Amino acid sequence: MAVANVLLVDDEIPFVETMTKRLKKRDLEVMSAHNGPDALKALEDHPGIEVVILDVKMPGMDGIDTLKEIKKSFPLTEVIMLTGHATVESAIDGMKLGAFDYLMKPCDNDQLMEKVKEAAAKKQQHENKIIEARMKEITSRRI
Amino acid sequence: MIRDATKAINQPYYRSLTRNIILIIIFVTFTPGALVMGVIWEEYNVAYTEKVFSHLRELVQKHRQNIDSFLQEKLADIQLIVSNLNFEKLRDERRLGILFQSAQALYGQVFVDLGLVDDKGMQAAYVGPFKLEKANYADAKWFREAIASEFYISDVFLGLRGHPHFVVAVRHQWQGRFWILRATINFEAFNTVVTNLRVGKTGIAFLLNRNGEFQTKKPEGVELDEVAYGNFFKNADVMENDISYVESRDHKGEKHIYLGALLNNGNWLLVFRQNYDDALADLIGFQKITVIISLLGGLAIVVMAYFLSRRMVNRIARADREKEMMNQQVIETGKLASIGELAAGIAHEINNPVAIMVEEAGWIQDLLEEEEFGRSENLEEFQRALNQINTQGKRCKEITHKLLSFARKTDSRVQNVEINTLIEDILGLSYQRAKYMNVAIHTHFGEDLPQVKMSPSEMQQVLLNMINNALDVMEKKGGTLDISTALEDDHVTIEIADNGPGIHPDHLPRVFDPFFTTKPVGKGTGLGLSICYGIINKMGGNIDVKSAIDVGTVFKIKIPVPFETGVQ
Structure with missing residues (x-):
């Protein structure tokens, strides 16, 4: 089983391609999208995606807007922001909006892996809690 | 700056400005003043002269009347005697003597003597101090003129007695023959009447x-x-x-x-x-006073005009310089801002390709780990090269990040800043340059420095300016740059010390003056330190400079620590 199910969103196609290969080699399930709307569509089509790696600076719908949409529609999905230095402020804004973390481009692959794992773990933890809560509810209902 | 202004006042533009202001002030003050003065002067002169002359005229008129009436009076006295007494009676010297005495009693010593002269010029009777009885006046000028008219007052003459005197004579007729009664008037007495x-x-x-x-x-x-x-x-x-x-x-x-x-x-x-x-002594006195007052007043106006205009032009010069400096600052800031934007754009655009390169290298590295490549001879070489790509990629990233952090729009928002971190950031930009110049940079950071409230981008500007200055002076020979921070009382101090050639003592007081530079034309604007000074001043701190020739220069920046954080 894959370590985590990841969606990689960046407008730089070569970057996405290489990154995808590298992450797959590290046992991640990787899907890719090159802009905001595509990313949302992918999330809709594949509910198994746990972590989104999202570039902040994209033409059209940028990272922040995409993040807002993701958090609205898929609140449990964790988002890691990727940014060039000029957009550190927006990455921080992203954190405030519920992103899991941010990394500066070009990023160290091991670091990225670390973050992805943490994010996936966090998501799983959340989901487990939700399941537990539900179970509790159901059991208490019976009594 | 004041010294600069006094210097500036010697420039031709300000000199002519000063001169024009002085001339205008003088012209505007003097012209109406001179006109009014002239009119009053002329009018007063005319009026006063007229007054003096009319007074003198009156005086002379009166004096003439006095003298005339004196003469008439004497003549009337003689006439009175003549009309009351005839020749026969007057011949009696005793009677004539009584008359003479009573006249003397009445008029004092005015009458010197009395004489009765017949128509032949013989003195028939005489009373007086001189022995003139029987004197013959037939040839005397006065006699000839006196016998020809009824009254006669002679000119002054010496006569028989040898003293200056004049005669008052009255002619009368007795028994068909003219005779004359004459009186000599005391010359002294008459003289007094005239000359008093x-x-x-x-x-x-x-x-x-x-x-x-x-x-x-x-x-x-x-x-x-x-x-x-x-x-x-x-x-x-x-x-x-x-x-x-x-x-x-x-x-x-x-x-x-x-x-x-x-x-x-x-x-x-x-x-x-x-x-x-x-x-016209009074008038001349008045004129003198007027002239003195006008001269003094004029002098005061000239002096006032001189100093006033100098002060005004000084101010103008200073304002001009400040304006010029502001313009320069605006241009400088504008330049920085546009460079910043450009740099930000470039950095960001470079970051993406670099990221891809690093990723690709990483991918190759990943692939190399697979078994079929494990036996390759050059595996180590490949790995070294890929590592190098990785390292250089990171270096690129670092450079672009530093460039970005500095070149962001100058923003004067005040934040809490860690001085040491800020200095390290700036030094990151300067290390490369220092290395080429053979300058060693040492930092001595004080520990536990409180955070300081300031605009980080402005402080970056100050520090980079000063570090660059220090590097510039050590360009030729190399040296060491020591940067130390410390907490002194309620100030955080930053010392930037170089061991370059030092600043000449003549230049030392001027280093913060705008446009003061020792760099060749076109190399420095002379604004760097003055902008730094302005920024630090705005923060409530100050910059000191100490320098010794051939030993080096120390710039010391003091920045006040906000009260609440300063005492911890």
């Missing part, structure tokens, strides 16, 4: 006859110019009873005024003579 008119220091009066001879004692210093006096008589004749007026210069060149009036039936001329300046 004294006005001012030099105003004197005297009498002349038609020949221009003195009828009173000749006053000192009066030299008669016959022609002038001839004219005088002519004038006086035309003017009849009025007073004639002449101005002339004497042989010394002094100007005198002469007022003349005829008396004694036009035979004599009463002359009043006064030095012109003396007559």
Whole structure:
């Protein structure tokens, strides 16, 4: 089983391609999208995606807007922001909006892996809690 | 800056500005002043001169009347005697003596003697101090003229007695023959009557006859110019009873005024003579005071105009310089801002390709780990090269990040700043340059420095400026740059010390002046340190500089620590 199910969103196609290969080699399930709307569509089509790696600076719908949409529609999905230095402020804004973390481009692959794992773990933890809560509810209902 | 302003005032533009202001002030103040002064001066002169002359005229008029009435009185006395007593009775010297004594008792010593003269010129009777009984006046000029008219007042003459005197004579008829009673008038007494008119220091009066001879004692210093006096008589004749007026210069060149009036039936001329300046002494005094006041006032205006305009131009010069500096600052800031934007754009655009390169290298590395490549001879070489790509990629990233962090729009928002971190960031930009220049950078950071409230981008500007300056001076020989931070009381201090050639003591007080630079033209604007000074000043801190030739220069920046964080 894959370590985590990841969606990689960046407008730089070569970057996405290489990154995808590298992450797959590290046992991640990787899907890719090159802009905001595509990313949302992918999330809709594949509910198994746990972590989104999202570039902040994209033409059209940028990272922040995409993040807002993701958090609205898929609140449990964790988002890691990727940014060039000029957009550190927006990455921080992203954190405030519920992103899991941010990394500066070009990023160290091991670091990225670390973050992805943490994010996936966090998501799983959340989901487990939700399941537990539900179970509790159901059991208490019976009594 | 003040020194610069005084320097600036010597530039041709400011010099001519100063001159124009001075001239305008002087012109505007002087012209109306001079006009008013001129009009008042002229009017006052005319009025005052008129007043003086009319006063003198009146004086002379009155004096003439006095003298005339003196003469008439004496004549009337003699007439009285003649009309009451005839020749026969007057021949009696005893009776004549009584008359003489009573006349003397009445008029004092005015009458010197009395004499009765018959138509042959023989003195029939005489009373007086001289032995003149039986004197013969047949040839005397006065007798010939006296016998020809009813009354006669002679000119002054010496006569038989050898003293100057004049005669008052009245003719009468007895038994068909003329006879004359004559009285000699005391010359001294008459002289006193005439000359007792004294006005001012030099105003004197005297009498002349038609020949221009003195009828009173000749006053000192009066030299008669016959022609002038001839004219005088002519004038006086035309003017009849009025007073004639002449101005002339004497042989010394002094100007005198002469007022003349005829008396004694036009035979004599009463002359009043006064030095012109003396007559108008009050006016001249007034004129002197006026001139002095005007000169002093004028001087005051000129001095005032000079200093006022210098001060004004100084201010203008300073304002101009400040404006110029502001402009330069604005340009500088604008430049920085646009460079910043450019740099930000470039950095960001470079980051993406670099990221891809690093990723691709990483991918190759990943692939190399697979078994079929494990046996390759050059595996190590490949890995070294890929590592190198990775390292250089990271270096690129670092450079672009630093560039970005510095080149972001200058933003003066105040934040809490860690001084040491800030300095390290800046040094990151300078290390490379320092290395090429053979300059070693040492940092001595104080520990536990409180955070300081300031605008980080402004502080970056200050530090980078000062570090660059230090590097510039050590460009040729290399050296060491020591940067230390410390907490002193309620200030955080940053010392930037180089061991370059030092600043010349003459230049030291001016290093913070705008546009002061020792760099060649085109290399430095001379604004760097002055902008730094302005920024630090705005933060409430200050910059000190110490320097010794061939030893080095230390810039010390002091920044106040906010109260609440300063004491921890």
